[in-house]
Amino acid sequence: MLTLAPPRTAPRTDSGSTEPASMGTRASGFYRHDLDGLRGIAIALVAVFHVWFGRVSGGVDVFLALSGFFFGGRLLRAALSPTASLAPLPEVMRLVRRLLPALVVVLAASAVLTILVQPETRWETFADQSLASLGYYQNWELANTASNYLRAGEAVSPLQHIWSMSVQGQFYVSFLLLVFGLGFLLRRLLGRHLRVVLVVLLSALTIASFVYAIIAHQADQATAYYDSFARAWELLLGALAGALVQHVRWPMWLRTIVSVIALAAILSCGAFIDGVHEFPGPWALVPVGATILFILSAANRAADPHLEGSDGRMPLPNRLLATAPFVSLGAMAYSLYLWHWPLLIFWLAYSGHTSATLLDGAVVLLVSGVLAWLTTRYVEDPLRLRSSGAQKAKSAVPLRTRLRRPTIVLGSIVTLLGVALTATSFTWREHVTVQRANGKELSGLSSRDYPGARALVNRAKVPKLPMRPTVLEAKDDLPQTTLDDCIGDFDDVDVISCAYGDESATRTIALAGGSHAEHWITALDLLGRKHGFKVVTYLKMGCPLTTEEVPLVMGDNRKYPACHEWNEKVMPRLIADHPDFVFTTSTRPWNVKDGDVMPGTYVGIWQALSDAGIPVLAMRDTPWNVRDGEPFFPSDCLAKGGDAISCGIKRSEVLSDRNPTLDFVAQFPLLKPLDMSDAVCREDYCRAVEGNVLIYHDSHHFTATYMRTMTTELGRQIASITGWW
Structure with missing residues (x-):
């Protein structure tokens, strides 16, 4: 559920060693070995x-802040320089070379593994x-999934972690246009005062984004988690640090204390804060604020160009993170992040496990590390060296080094992989669309050939x-109310x-309540047409009629305040409309044991x-179909080769021996x-398929x-109660 920005590694030397990564150039005074080490720590935590x-470590927030610091700080310095170019195209091309090659390689490998490991019912989601x-809109794709009740139970995607790369990509382009646009218009007019204007503007945007994050978090945390506007403050705060770091002065004793506290906060964040449910709200200030403090803890050194090349006056934690092991890990952080999540998800899907054991996890991390090193060495670094600076220095580089540099062949292979992946995704989506078009005939299936529930009841x-x-x-075999937009969504x-x-x-x-009341509309509509009664719907996704003050979404237990507000409106409406019956x-199923229960909030x-x-x-x-505490899709199980029994569930696990409602009659x-x-379950088992x-x-x-x-059995039960037919 996390991701990070790619590290800024320097070119490899002819001997094969790697120069420490930097924020800028040596002349800029911003060469920070320790921040590459911080990347190494963060990727390890993630x-x-x-x-x-199975938790969020806060590492992604560290990377968002660092991305804002590196990218934002560099663009701000360019905009303020009277001689720097403000042409956006070279910057965009630079981003493409840095970000896309490794991403395309991992996506292509994941596509192959999806076909080999995942059932075909999951291929459409992977294609999307x-x-x-x-x-670079994966975060909005996931936000839509989180807010769509009908998709809320989908299996975790092997590409879910790429959401924050999309956030970063959107930030990069937006920030580039904003800063370079203002620089182009105002640099000559305002001169040195442009810095003040930019800092004030970015500060206002940071505060606005943070306030929005708090509001969005309280309204719908699951959707806010992926919201670019709710995450922008984390990157903007890093950019502000990049703009101000040269002007910060700390005494050594204070810098050391700040550095120790900041690193401790980053290391402990995942253990003490449930980021899955608390971010991007106020608690995200812990990893982001700690990152900014860690950056500023070495501000004196960064501001002094005479200290370049020596880490001696940095606080001890900064010097520790500037050592080779951490810097090397940070150098391949981008590729390591790209690889570890899909490998974990594919392994869990293949093994059928819900979590990794100590040995499983170690193997996943080892394989991820090897693939990350290979990707960094043979894909990222060569293609990134196709910068203008590398071309200018071409004549000074030994032939042996030049032969290792990117070729047209490597770039073409990556491009072809991207094109093939795009074409395959669109092709599969079209195939699924054609297949589902056949579903229009489902309403006319022969009752003799497809008896369904009648095989159990009759x-x-x-x-x-x-x-x-x-x-x-x-x-897409959905009730008509969903197709007609006659059920409210989460918001x-x-x-x-x-x-x-x-x-x-x-x-x-x-017909009132959530989607579990809604799906009876198919039968009620048929009965109403046949027996002369009207069905009026009052529906909201995931929201039964309840007096619960703080409702939770069934399945993931996240707070659902809109459900309470809706109930406060729908009950007076129902009573005022005074139907003959409320259906x-x-x-509800128990969350803590087998069977079902009538919640006290229904009384x-x-x-x-x-x-x-x-x-x-x-x-x-x-x-509800649940295994090991998690919802499962019988259609996925059937697509994997299971049958009606293996893809079903014991009746005793989902239904109590006695209907709990009878206790309140x-x-x-x-x-x-x-x-x-x-009409759904046999005496001891609920199968995935009945009557074909x-x-x-x-x-x-x-x-x-x-x-x-x-429909027939439901009509029989309703008739015995109402006496209408």
């Missing part, structure tokens, strides 16, 4: 926490994210025919209502509706339980096709 702890990674015969929907069709707090069934009927059933879910809903004289059709919730006589469990029909389109939502096969 990889170790990912592989063995490959294009997003190459186009013991209908099941002929040997291919399953429908197919594993590729299932994703919506307004009540959205649509009418189905017999829209002219006087009898009304209100909603009455149970207030039953009381409010009872007081208003509105009876409730209380549907027992859908069985005496207290609330208007609470009318509905239970369709026997795939039951779930994800881990816990019914396919519309299977729902249609449950």
Whole structure:
């Protein structure tokens, strides 16, 4: 879930050694060995926490701040220099040479591993994210996934870590245009005062981004995590440090204290702060602020060009990080980050494990390190040396070194890999689109050939025919309300209502709650048309009717304040509309043990509706497919070669022996339980497929096709309660 900026390594010498990386040139007075070492520390933290702890270390925030410092500081100095060029194209080309080659190589390797290891149901997501990674909008692709309830249970992507590279890429281009644009317009007019203007402007942007991050974090943390605007302050703060570092003076004793505290904060951040849920909010100040302090702790040395080439007057932690092992690790940090995450994800997918053991993790890190070194040595460094400076120095470089430098062949190979990856991604997406177009016929499947739930309820015969929907069709086999945008998403707090069934009927059933109430619309619409009643929807994704003050999103337990606000609006609306019945879910799966339960926060809903004289059709919730505490997709399992049984789940794990709603009927006589469990599960097992029909389109939502096969049984239960037919 993290990434980092590529290190600024110097060219390799003829002997094969590597010069220490620098922020600028020796003449600039900003040669910082220790910051390359800090990169080494940060990449070690990122990889170790990912592989063995499944946590965010804060390393990505260190890299964001360092990226702002290196890139932003250099551009600011160029804009302030009366002689420096302000042409953006050379800078863009430089970024392309630095960032894309290694990324393309890792994406191409990941594409091959996806085909070999992942089920075809995951190839579309990989194709989408490959294009997003190459186009540097992967963070927005993931933000959309996080905010899309129907995609929230998708498996972790092998490209998920590239989100922050996209943030950095967007920052680089935006910052380049801003600073060079202002420099071009104002450099001659303002002269030395341009520095003040830029610092004030960047300070205002930093504060604005930080305030936005806090607001976005509180509103929807999962989406804010990937938001470029909520992350911009981390890079801008680094850029400000780059602009001001030459003017900072610290006594040695204070610099040493600051350096020790800053490094300790960076090292301990992942252990004490749950970054997955707390970033990019105020807690992100810990790794970012510590990084800025570490940069400034050696500010005296950086400001003194006479100290160039000697680390003697740097604080001890800075001198330690300036040693060869840390600098060498920092030199390949970009490639190491690119490799370690996909290798971890592919290994877990191949092995079927949910986490890496000590030995597994060590092997993943070792292989990642080897591949990172090879990528840095033979892809990154050669292509990066195609800078104008390298060309100017060409005649002074020995022939043996020049022969190691990038050739047209290497650049062409990387380019062809990128083109092939793009073309393959678009081709697969088109293939999936064509396959899903066949799903339009699902509503007209023969009930004899595809009995679905009738095979369980009515013991209908099941002929040997291919399953429908197919594993590729299932994703789009959705209820009509989703297709009609008649269900609010995570951000919506307004009540959205649509009418189905017999829209002219006087009898009304209100369908209210979250998506687990929503997917019954397929059957209710058919019943309403047949038996003359209207179905009015009051729906919001992931949000059942509840009195919970701080609701959580089922599955990942993140706070969902919009759900509470929506409930505060929808209940008065339901009571005012006064339908004949309210249809909603009455149970949820236990989070701590097997079976299901009726949450105590539902009782207030039953009381409010009872007081208003509105009876409730209380549907027992859908069985959720969970393994090892994580949701799983039966369609993925089937695509891997599993069958209806191996891709199912024991009934006792998802349903209690007795419907929990029955325990509240005496207290609330208007609470009318509905239970369709026997139309989904057998006596002891809930299979993935029944009657030639795939039951779930994800881990816990019914396919519309299977729902249609449950219509008769649902109608029988509703008729016995309402007496309408």
